[in-house]
Amino acid sequence: MTRQMTGAQMVVQALKDQGVDTVFGYPGGAVLPIYDEIFQQNDIRHFLVRHEQGAVHAAEGYARSTGKPGVVLVTSGPGATNAVTGITDALMDSIPLVVLTGQVPTFMIGNDAFQEADTVGITRPCTKHNWLVKETDRLSGVIHEAFHVATSGRPGPVLIDIPKDVQFASGAYTPPAKADLGHYQPRVKGDQAAIEALVALMETAKRPIFYTGGGVINSGPSASQLLRELVDATNFPVTSTLMGLGAYPASGKRWLGMLGMHGLYEANMAMHGCDLMINVGARFDDRITGRVDAFSPGSQKAHIDIDPSSINKVIHVDIPIIGDVGHVLEDLLRIWKARGRKTHKEGLKQWWADIDDWRRIRCLDFTPSKKTIKPQDALVRLEALTKDHPNRFITTEVGQHQMWAAQYLGFEDPNRWMTSGGLGTMGYGFPASIGVQVAHPDALVINVAGEASWLMNMQEMGTAAQYRLPVKQFILNNERLGMVRQWQELLHGERYSHSWSEALPDFVKLADAFGAKGILCTDPADLDDAIMEMLNHDGPVLFDCLVEKHENCFPMIPSGEPHNKMLLGENADTSSAIGNTGAVLV
Amino acid sequence: MNALKIKKGATSHSAYNLRSNFSDTQEQHTLAVVVDNEAGVLARVIGLFSGRGYNIESLTVAEIDHEGKRSRITVVTTGTPQIIEQIKSQLDRIVPVHEVHDLTVEGPSVERELALFKVAGAGEKRVEALRIAEIFRASVVDSTLESFVFELTGTPEKIDAFADLMRPLGLVEVARTGVAALSRGAGA
Numbered sequence: 001m002t003r004q005m006t007g008a009q010m011v012v013q014a015l016k017d018q019g020v021d022t023v024f025g026y027p028g029g030a031v032l033p034i035y036d037e038i039f040q041q042n043d044i045r046h047f048l049v050r051h052e053q054g055a056v057h058a059a060e061g062y063a064r065s066t067g068k069p070g071v072v073l074v075t076s077g078p079g080a081t082n083a084v085t086g087i088t089d090a091l092m093d094s095i096p097l098v099v100l101t102g103q104v105p106t107f108m109i110g111n112d113a114f115q116e117a118d119t120v121g122i123t124r125p126c127t128k129h130n131w132l133v134k135e136t137d138r139l140s141g142v143i144h145e146a147f148h149v150a151t152s153g154r155p156g157p158v159l160i161d162i163p164k165d166v167q168f169a170s171g172a173y174t175p176p177a178k179a180d181l182g183h184y185q186p187r188v189k190g191d192q193a194a195i196e197a198l199v200a201l202m203e204t205a206k207r208p209i210f211y212t213g214g215g216v217i218n219s220g221p222s223a224s225q226l227l228r229e230l231v232d233a234t235n236f237p238v239t240s241t242l243m244g245l246g247a248y249p250a251s252g253k254r255w256l257g258m259l260g261m262h263g264l265y266e267a268n269m270a271m272h273g274c275d276l277m278i279n280v281g282a283r284f285d286d287r288i289t290g291r292v293d294a295f296s297p298g299s300q301k302a303h304i305d306i307d308p309s310s311i312n313k314v315i316h317v318d319i320p321i322i323g324d325v326g327h328v329l330e331d332l333l334r335i336w337k338a339r340g341r342k343t344h345k346e347g348l349k350q351w352w353a354d355i356d357d358w359r360r361i362r363c364l365d366f367t368p369s370k371k372t373i374k375p376q377d378a379l380v381r382l383e384a385l386t387k388d389h390p391n392r393f394i395t396t397e398v399g400q401h402q403m404w405a406a407q408y409l410g411f412e413d414p415n416r417w418m419t420s421g422g423l424g425t426m427g428y429g430f431p432a433s434i435g436v437q438v439a440h441p442d443a444l445v446i447n448v449a450g451e452a453s454w455l456m457n458m459q460e461m462g463t464a465a466q467y468r469l470p471v472k473q474f475i476l477n478n479e480r481l482g483m484v485r486q487w488q489e490l491l492h493g494e495r496y497s498h499s500w501s502e503a504l505p506d507f508v509k510l511a512d513a514f515g516a517k518g519i520l521c522t523d524p525a526d527l528d529d530a531i532m533e534m535l536n537h538d539g540p541v542l543f544d545c546l547v548e549k550h551e552n553c554f555p556m557i558p559s560g561e562p563h564n565k566m567l568l569g570e571n572a573d574t575s576s577a578i579g580n581t582g583a584v585l586v
Numbered sequence: 587m588n589a590l591k592i593k594k595g596a597t598s599h600s601a602y603n604l605r606s607n608f609s610d611t612q613e614q615h616t617l618a619v620v621v622d623n624e625a626g627v628l629a630r631v632i633g634l635f636s637g638r639g640y641n642i643e644s645l646t647v648a649e650i651d652h653e654g655k656r657s658r659i660t661v662v663t664t665g666t667p668q669i670i671e672q673i674k675s676q677l678d679r680i681v682p683v684h685e686v687h688d689l690t691v692e693g694p695s696v697e698r699e700l701a702l703f704k705v706a707g708a709g710e711k712r713v714e715a716l717r718i719a720e721i722f723r724a725s726v727v728d729s730t731l732e733s734f735v736f737e738l739t740g741t742p743e744k745i746d747a748f749a750d751l752m753r754p755l756g757l758v759e760v761a762r763t764g765v766a767a768l769s770r771g772a773g774a
């Protein structure tokens with residue numbers, strides 16, 4: 001027995017059947033029938049953003065912090081094109097999203113109709129898959145398939161373009177159980193022989209390292225659990241990309257901190273000098289590898305990844321294992337245990353001694369100032385005052401503040417850290433914090449921001465105010481496009497071409513204008529009190545933290561250098577480093 | 587800060603210096619890609635090649651199973667072994683792609699292409715064109731007093747060779763279908 005309903009009703013029914021209770025969107029002519037249905041029900045909450053890009057980032061924040069797909073609803077033409085940046089961001093960072101766009105009626109497609117854009121054409125390269133649905137009968141089936149594609153294998157954004165006449169017309173509703181999910185069924189189990197080969201290498205490696213990434217987070221909390229068990233049982237050191245922070249706890253003994261361009265000295269040195277690199281759900285991004293031909297020259301490399309196209313894309317690996325992190329780690333752990341839990345204890349002892357030498361450099365040390373707030377200091381204080389909060393989530397914008405947040409804040413659990421890594425989208429953090437807060441109404445949600453990034457989606461103040469979302473906007477205001485300025489200083493002869501944040505608003509007044517709370521902090525001595533004031537305020541807060549304007553973010557691996565050629569801040573104690581560096585290079 | 591040793595005023599520095607550690611020998615491969623015959627599927631495949639900077643030497647596409655709504659795309663591409671592997675895995679993750687076969691490595695295969703050649707001329711050249719066409723077993727599908735259209739089926743190399751011979755004899759236009767290819771033997 002099939003149920004007949006309109007296309008617009010199908011959208012709402014299919015979302016409900018997929019367990020969706022939250023949609024971020026913005027209405028317009030081509031989606032009015034769907035908005036009409038949303039109006040007439042109470043199961044799905046719709047959050048009205050102030051710009052479609054904001055809707056997509058909010059959905060990303062929602063998705064990353066819950067493990068569920070985020071859902072977006074926008075109109076045709078400008079609604080769809082405004083969403084493109086967010087969709088691309090989600091593709092790069094493997095975030096599952098289902099984006100619904102309205103389209104002009106089927107009989108007008110191709111006529112340059114009002115607010116017509118070739119949405120499937122525009123979004124083909126920035127979605128995992130997309131559909132233009134021209135028959136109402138197919139609509140519900142496509143929506144179910146869309147959720148399947150977005151969430152299985154390597155997650156990503158999908159888009160369904162729905163012409164207005166399809167929303168009005170009636171058709172037969174297909175429930176999820178009856179839907180044809182197509183042949184898309186990525187493999188999750190890793191090849192046993194390859195896993196055994198990796199175990200054999202783990203048993204003899206003297207300088208092993210786990211290099212973990214966003215794939216561990218994508219795989220779900222149990223994958224992080226397995227990773228912890230494996231790391232602690234083997235006593236191997238572990239580092240992570242920007243996207244994988246929290247999979248292994250920052251307080252863990254074997255944690256080396258983030259690696260890569262702005263990663264920690266010990267993490268990068270260990271990657272450079274290891275003899276066995278076990279990549280778990282990371283993709284050898286160029287922020288990690290630096291100069292490819294000098295990347296970890298002496299190691300054998302294993303790579304666990306669900307997407308075969310990630311394997312051997314950048315770095316040749318010796319043991320590729322295609323599968324889901326959770327599934328593969330489970331097998332890996334089981335086989336390693338069954339073969340007698342062997343590791344090279346002597347080698348590991350020396351390896352940890354090397355690592356401890358590198359740690360002694362204290363690459364994140366800085367001199368706090370009594371006059372101006374150092375951005376690092378602001379984050380150290382923020383960390384001290386919030387790390388024991390039972391339910392803390394951090395989002396970031398893009399720039400120096402993002403890197404400092406990754407360096408100075410500690411993440412104990414997965415899904416607590418949302419940042420735009422692959423696309424590096426300024427303007428991501430504020431709407432993302434809104435999405436996180438919507439998903440976790442009682443949590444402490446802080447967006448660590450730079451003033452320039454924050455301004456890119458500041459219109460979302462309206463959203464935060466309307467829904468009384470107590471998101472804390474922690475703006476490290478250096479009145480500069482700091483990251484750009486740093487590159488200009490280091491790579492472009494100190495020619496600061498257009499890297500100033502001119503004509504900045506008074507953020508306190510700006511907050512006030514939206515009925516939110518604004519706090520200005522300029523004196524290091526006031527920092528703690530000001531942060532506490534922010535935390536204690538039950539509502540959205542704009543925290544304008546005026547920081548040192550010309551601070552650089554270190555460590556930094558500069559222009560095409562290998563991992564062992566890092567630039568360090570002036571406080572790092574390099575005296576003991578040199579000898580060890582040479583030792584590791586061989 | 588000066589650890590970078592970049593002179594004040596220097597311009598040519600960036601963080602990208604990504605020399606790859608893979609082999610750089612170029613190989614030509616023929617790929618057969620079985621896809622759902624749905625709107626936009628060809629755009630997805632072509633967009634992948636243009637978006638990621640891969641080469642397309644030849645491309646043919648046609649429906650091969652009307653009932654099952656499947657099409658077969660045959661792509662001839664060149665690249666380093668690592669790029670060829672990337673192309674295959676990238677193709678394979680397009681949702682409506684069912685199968686990707688690398689006919690160049692999956693055992694022996696046959697490749698054929700059909701081409702039409704318009705050759706115009708008179709006298710000796712016209713006679714010579716007809717003679718060569720016979721040698722190649724090209725058939726005449728149109729003729730006027732001053733022109734022929736030849737039809738030729740064969741490997742791309744054979745078609746190239748024929749075109750080279752026709753050029754001095756008054757070749758006006760060529761139309762080629764691109765390569766269709768199948769593996770030899772009973773298996774699919």
Ligand SMILES: Cc1cc2nc3c(=O)[nH]c(=O)nc-3n(C[C@H](O)[C@H](O)[C@H](O)COP(=O)(O)OP(=O)(O)OC[C@H]3O[C@@H](n4cnc5c(N)ncnc54)[C@H](O)[C@@H]3O)c2cc1C
Pocket residue numbers: 092093094153154155212213214215216218219240241242243244258259260261262263281282283284285287288304305306307310323324325326398399402403420421422423424425483
């Ligand atoms: C200003 C700036 C500076 C940056 N600096 C750094 C830096 O210093 N260090 C750093 O690390 N990053 C840095 N980044 C981020 C960087 O650009 C990349 O986004 C990041 O390194 C990629 O992380 P990842 O390798 O974990 O891959 P992700 O993009 O998270 O990809 C995940 C990988 O795991 C796979 N995967 C997904 N799901 C699964 C599953 N279930 N099972 C198995 N595999 C799966 C995917 O196929 C993919 O290959 C910076 C970004 C910006 C904007």
Ligand SMILES: Cc1ncc(C[n+]2csc(CCOP(=O)(O)OP(=O)(O)O)c2C)c(N)n1
Pocket residue numbers: 397398399400401402424425426427449450451452453454476478480481482483484
């Ligand atoms: C949309 C977008 N435009 C441009 C850039 C290039 N970019 C990267 S960081 C940065 C400066 C960010 O400044 P701010 O938000 O103030 O952070 P800071 O680096 O000062 O901490 C710019 C312009 C980008 N990443 N995203």
